Amino acid sequence: MARTKEFNEDQALDKAIEIFWHKGYNGTSAQDLVNHLGLSRSSLYDTFGDKQKLFVKSLKRYQKQNLDSLKELFENSENIKTALTEIFKQAVVESLQDRITKGCFMVNSSVELAMHDPEIAKIVHDNQKTVEDIFSQAIKKGQELGQISDKQEARSLARFIFNNYSGIRVLARAGERDKQVYDDILKSIFALF
Numbered sequence: 102m103a104r105t106k107e108f109n110e111d112q113a114l115d116k117a118i119e120i121f122w123h124k125g126y127n128g129t130s131a132q133d134l135v136n137h138l139g140l141s142r143s144s145l146y147d148t149f150g151d152k153q154k155l156f157v158k159s160l161k162r163y164q165k166q167n168l169d170s171l172k173e174l175f176e177n178s179e180n181i182k183t184a185l186t187e188i189f190k191q192a193v194v195e196s197l198q199d200r201i202t203k204g205c206f207m208v209n210s211s212v213e214l215a216m217h218d219p220e221i222a223k224i225v226h227d228n229q230k231t232v233e234d235i236f237s238q239a240i241k242k243g244q245e246l247g248q249i250s251d252k253q254e255a256r257s258l259a260r261f262i263f264n265n266y267s268g269i270r271v272l273a274r275a276g277e278r279d280k281q282v283y284d285d286i287l288k289s290i291f292a293l294f
Contacts, residue, residue: 110148113138117149117159122206125213126156157220163206164228171235181243182294185236185262189290192266193283196273204274208267212274233259249294258293265290 120129120137131152135142149155171188178184196204203209207228215222236259243249249258269286277283 108140108144111162113140113148114155114159114162117155118163118206121156121159122163122203122209123201125209126152127213157224160206160210160221160224164224167207168228168231168235171232175235175239175242178239180248181239181246182248182291184239185243185294186287186291189266189269189287192269192273193280193287196269196283197278197280199273202274202276205267205270208270209274211267212271229263233263236262253293261293262290 116138117134120133124133129152131142131145134140134145134152134155138145140148145155149158174184174188175181196202207225210221211225215225233256237255240249240255240258240262244251244255253261265286269283272282
């Protein structure tokens with residue numbers, strides 16, 4: 102008779118996101134996963150397969166959660182410029198308050214793995230395109246409402262915003278703690294709007 106699972110897969114994936122985000126793929130051992138998820142090796146491998154498969158599932162879960170939040174933010178926002186500003190301000194707050202300088206799981210995965218792993222590269226690329234599309238649609242809406250300057254094409258601004266957001270997350274991962282650095286970056290970004 103097959104044993105029933107005695108754990109919640111989504112909760113286990115959330116814990117996997119935590120450890121991979123903190124240590125990276127290459128820095129996370131199988132024992133780290135067993136310890137952090139609180140599962141036996143057999144449960145871990147029976148449920149998720151190998152470390153690579155668990156990482157991919159974790160990254161896709163993280164991606165879905167963040168894309169859903171981003172879409173919801175813009176759908177419920179009356180002022181797109183304010184919403185964009187808040188996204189960056191929140192990234193800065195997280196960067197300055199984060200004890201373990203984790204940055205962004207997707208950006209970290211891009212830097213660590215995308216060049217060597219085609220599956221991760223596809224996830225990262227698809228994420229970039231989707232975020233860019235979300236930003237572009239939001240910026241168009243903001244331009245139509247007169248909240249954002251229309252001197253730049255929405256798609257170009259979306260790419261610029263995505264690139265700068267990613268850069269802020271890389272700075273955070275590298276341990277940047279000087280608030281003035283972030284303030285200068287944000288000031289320059291929003292001067293274009």
